Structures are given as C-alpha cells and as structure tokens.
Amino acid sequence: MKSTAVNFYRQLSFILIILVGLTYFTSLTFFSQKIYSGFLMQFIYLFDSLIVHPNSISTLFTRQDFLTQFSAGILWTYLLTLVVSGFYRLLSQVINTSKYLSSLNIIKTNALYKVFSSNYATVFTAGLLKPQVFVSDKVIQVSTPDELSSILNHEQSHRHNFDPLKNLFVDFISYITPYFPCKSWFFGQYYTLIEIGCDIHSQNSTTHPDSLITALIKIQESFRPKYYYLSHFSAQSERIKILVGKKKLFFGSILYPNLLMISLLIVSVAYLNQTDFFYQCQHLVKCFQNLVTPDHLMPPPIINNQNCDFPSLSS
Template sequence: MWENRSKLIFISCMLIAGVMFAQMGMYIMHALAGWQIRYNVIQLCHTMIRSLGMLWVGYILNAIVFSTFALSIWIAARQLYLSRRFYRKLMSWRSDSLTHDLNQRYSGGQYSIAVVQCSKPMAFAMGLIKPQIVLSTGLVDMLDRRELEAVIHHETYHRNHYDPLKTFLISLCASVMWYIPILKSFHQNYKIVREVLADNYAISKTGDSVHLGSALLKLLKGNSPVQMPFSHVSFSDTSINFRIRQLLDPQTELPLKWPFTPAMISVQVLFALCTMFVLVMN
C-alpha cells in the first residue's frame, strides 16, 4: 500500500511538472530562437492574450515562464554546490576508525556509511547521484547496538532508493511551480510515505519496532533536528507523530491528507490552460 502511494505521488508530480517544463521550454525556444511549434499551449495562450488586447497579462505570463526556468537552474546549481562543499567538510571531520568498523559490520566494506566527529546526534542520507549515509559520533555514543542497527537500516533504505534525489526533484518542482499548489502537497506527503517505508524496511531487518522506536524517541528527547542547507533525508525531522503512531500500531490506517483548496486551484490552472488551447485551435 505505502509503496503504491509512493509511486503514485512521485509519478503524478513528475508528470505534471514534466509536461509544464516541456511546454515552457518550447515556448522559450519560440521566443528566443523563433521556433514555430504548433501545439505549444503557452505559445497559443500568449497569442490569444495578445489578440484580446491584454498585453500586460502576456508580460506576466512571460515573467512566470522565464522565472520558472531561471529559478530551477539556480536552485539545482546551488544544491550541487552546497552538497559538494558540505561533503568535503564531512570528509575532514570523519572518524576513520568508526567509519571502517560500521562499514565492515553493516555494508560489507563498501564504505557507504560515514561517521563524522560531532557531538549532536545526526543520521541522514545525502548525495544526489551517489547517496551516502552520514552518522555523527554523538548518535553512535547515544544509541545502543540494536538501536544503531535500526537507524542504519532505515537510512540504507533511503540510500538504496535514491530518496535524496527523488525528494529534491519533488521539492524543486513544488518551489518553482508555486502556481500549481498541489505540488507542495505532493512534496509533503511524499516525505511522509518515504519515512514510513524506510521504517518498515528497518523493522523487517531487525525483527521488531522496539529498537527503531526507542532510537527515534532518544533523538527527539531534548534535541531539535539539525537544519541542513542541502537536500538530504534525515532520520528524525519528518512526520514524527505520524511515524510513532505507525510504529506503535502498524495495522492502524493513517490516511494522508490531500488539501482540497490546493487541489482545486491546481485543477483550475490546468483547466484554464487547456481551455485557451482549445479556443485558439478552433
């Protein structure tokens, strides 16, 4: 069930955003290079707006299209820069002995886990292309062996499924396409679903939810999540109450919330574009 929800959310978001990006890209090439594309919705909308004498609306449309592309490039470039910069810092803080020990114990010596010298307990997966699990010495010292194992399995699920990249893509679409508010709901719900799936994976590996739950409670007690300026998937900063309820009673159905207003606004935006397309074509 949770896996199907995850796929539905991700595919829906990528489909909506992909169509919009493709249409905007064709429109930009028309505006800058003079490409004549017959079935570009945005180009046809712009033509219709000009024919109605509403030139100021056309300027707004152009601003939205070009700013969406520019903002996407800026956010993606900034993300890559911050990720590389922080990764270099992590390597300078790395505890070689603990890193070697945990990789030998849990990842077959593949060095997918990095332990860094930091007193604050942290556990997250980072990296868009080659995800890596990052743990702090504060976390290793705070948890017992079974709890640490549960956390590592949780983050291993995120790493194996490229969740940092997928979460970043949905976050990018939601932030640059603010005029389609359902994408923000997709982003929020997707993070919840991925955390539940990672929890379920850890439970299947450890045999019960006791150690995962106790690790989560230890991280929450007196410790606020560490905010990172780059895309990552953290063990303890997403949907804590939701996850605790799921851990206490895995059979309880916890339906995701789909805000009615954002959905209706998004439908109206897409419907308006399709209506303009049909009117111009006729």
C-alpha cells in the same frame, strides 16, 4: 502496515509528481511563443497609443483582447521567472550540500556507512547517483545496538531507493510551480510517505521494532544542517503517531491531488489549444521593427487589418 503496499505507493507518488511537473513544464513551454506573440502585439498597440495616438489610450484599456493578452504576458513572465529561480535554488543547494559533505571529518568507513566526528547526533543519506549513509560518532555513543541497527536499516532504504536524487526532482517541481492551496501540505505528505516507507522497512528488518521509535525520540531534538539533498533520520510527530498506530496513513491524500492536477493541466491545454484565445501575427518582427525605427511616427502595420490578424484599435 504492509511494506509492499507502502513501497508501491511511494514509487507511484513519485511518478505522479514527476508527471505533474512534466505536464506543467510542457504546457508552459508550448504556450510561451503564442502568449508572448500576443503580448508583444499588445505592447505595440500600447506604445503606438502613447506615442502616436494618445487619444486612443482610453479606448485601448477598455478592450478585452488587450487586457487579456497583456495580463497573460505578465502572468507568463512570472511563471517563467519561477522556473529560472528554481534552477538557481536547485544549483545553489547542490553546491552547498557538496561543500558540507566535503567539510565532514570522516573517521571510519565501511561497506554500509561512513562515520564522521560531530558533537550532534545526526544521520543522513547523501549522494545523487551513488548515495551513501553518513553517521555521526555521537549517534553511535547515544544509541543502543538495536537502535543503531534500526537507524541504519532506515537509511539503507533511502539509499537503495535513491531518495536524495528523487528529492531533488520533487523539490524542483515544488520550486517552479506557483502557489496553490495546500501546496506545502501536498509536498509534505509525499516526504512523510517516504519516511514511513523507510521506517516500515527498518521495523521489518529487526527483531525489536520498537527500537526505531526510541531512536526517533532520541534524535528528535538533535541538530541537523539545512541542506536539502540529505535524507535525514529525524523525528516527526506525525511519523511516530503512525508507527504506534495512533494515526493512519491515507494514501489518497497524495494520489488524488496528483491525478486531479494532471487532469486539470491536460484539459486546460486541450481547451486553450482549440480556442482562438491566442492571436498570431505572421510578421511580428517587421511590426516591431517599424515601431522602433526613426520613422515610427506612422502607425505600425499592426493596426491595419490587411497586414495583421489582430483587430485594429478602431474596430
């Protein structure tokens, strides 16, 4: 497997995932005002029906525009909640990672890596803007010189490609997007591609390519802390199968879903923007003020077709 081809696809896959995230976030932002405008108008309808015109409540729940706009508002609230929780998870994991790195007992430092004291064989690359390689002294004890060289070459590839920072962006996109079929598999394929790219770089940088596989097997059952922005050297059965030639890495499994999602998002935005799905009220604030003031016993202006663009309950 050629290193140049794998590096090209790993960079392309990252760019496509970022485009998916940007397209999704832009769509979410663009339609928020329109959807919440319609949602608030329908909420005024509902409040008016409950307080002022209780006999019209059954009619309201049979209206397609009410059901559509009210459901869209609830769905959009859920999607925006994912964005907020995604920011929180991201910040929490960055803080926890920073605390973990600060807790390490560094016993040796050189230009290529830092050695820390640990009872576990663990290696990782950490740092968003200035990534560094961290190696436990246990790894040095259990590894042969060729295996250690393979491990360090693998981690240097993570370092030069700023994979911890890229993982942060990819994880954030994973957090803010709703569930869709094969979501875990989709993002897992990206991370497998990243690891395979580093593996191939390592094998091409040593005279004993098999030493990488033996190193993977040695560290396979080792403990590794659960912090996301550390690019770990850890074994995956899928990686080993690819490295020994028992399984092929299909680049289309990553590229095609990305292109499909970008296309669907663009087509959906273009279609919804050209329809009258989103009702607009030019004086929505006044409508809401009339609803919550003490004299709200009179029907709010929204049910008057002359004042609002929305159809009245009686239509």
